[in-house]
Amino acid sequence: AQTVTQSQPEMSVQEAETVTLSCTYDTSESDYYLFWYKQPPSRQMILVIRQEAYKQQNATENRFSVNFQKAAKSFSLKISDSQLGDAAMYFCAYVAGGTSYGKLTFGQGTILTVHP
Amino acid sequence: GAGVSQSPRYKVTKRGQDVALRCDPISGHVSLYWYRQALGQGPEFLTYFNYEAQQDKSGLPNDRFSAERPEGSISTLTIQRTEQRDSAMYRCASSLDSGRYEQYFGPGTRLTVT
Numbered sequence: 001a002q003t004v005t006q007s008q009p010e011m012s013v014q015e016a017e018t019v020t021l022s023c024t025y026d027t028s029e030s031d032y033y034l035f036w037y038k039q040p041p042s043r044q045m046i047l048v049i050r051q052e053a054y055k056q057q058n059a060t061e062n063r064f065s066v067n068f069q070k071a072a073k074s075f076s077l078k079i080s081d082s083q084l085g086d087a088a089m090y091f092c093a094y095v096a097g098g099t100s101y102g103k104l105t106f107g108q109g110t111i112l113t114v115h116p
Numbered sequence: 117g118a119g120v121s122q123s124p125r126y127k128v129t130k131r132g133q134d135v136a137l138r139c140d141p142i143s144g145h146v147s148l149y150w151y152r153q154a155l156g157q158g159p160e161f162l163t164y165f166n167y168e169a170q171q172d173k174s175g176l177p178n179d180r181f182s183a184e185r186p187e188g189s190i191s192t193l194t195i196q197r198t199e200q201r202d203s204a205m206y207r208c209a210s211s212l213d214s215g216r217y218e219q220y221f222g223p224g225t226r227l228t229v230t
Binding site for chain 2: 004035037043044045046047050091093102103104105106107108109
């Protein structure tokens with residue numbers, strides 16, 4: 001079974017600085033996708049960024065980028081120029097290709113605090 | 117266009133009652149998913165549909181839980197004979213197609229069983 005682990009229950013960062021959230025996963029699949037979701041206090045689930053396993057290039061979305069290390073099964077999220085609105089719980093998620101399409105497996109989450 | 121909508125947003129029910137939670141996916145999205153999220157944890161998969169076909173229901177906790185999507189659009193998650201342990205946030209998500217596309221989540225239904 002696939003598992004997703006976020007080893008940092010909480011992280012904090014000063015406004016305008018950079019923070020990296022860690023995620024590791026375990027799978028025997030070769031075809032899969034990885035995502036980061038943001039859950040602010042409103043408890044909405046907002047997609048931040050996605051990475052296809054077959055792509056070597058790390059995904060980037062504005063201030064958000066990932067460091068995807070396929071051999072190490074690591075998928076970290078870097079937030080640059082942190083803003084107060086980035087404060088939220090962040091979840092790493094995995095979905096496999098093939099017959100298990102559709103089932104997102106989430107990590108335990110990391111609470112990010114942004115200090116002004 | 118409109119995002120995923122869910123209703124009701126909040127539901128308080130007494131133990132033993134049946135509840136029906138509704139999800140209206142993004143227009144044109146083929147795949148629809150149900151998850152359950154406890155406070156402070158990540159969502160856990162319950163079931164998903166491609167069009168009207170239920171492809172995977174392995175995450176449904178027991179036979180009190182069922183889901184349908186009869187016309188391939190709106191879906192209903194039904195919990196019969198609710199128990200206090202069913203209290204959670206129930207989330208619906210949709211995607212253009214299963215797996216290879218990102219899933220977009222609705223606001224969730226907060227269910228409280230008293």
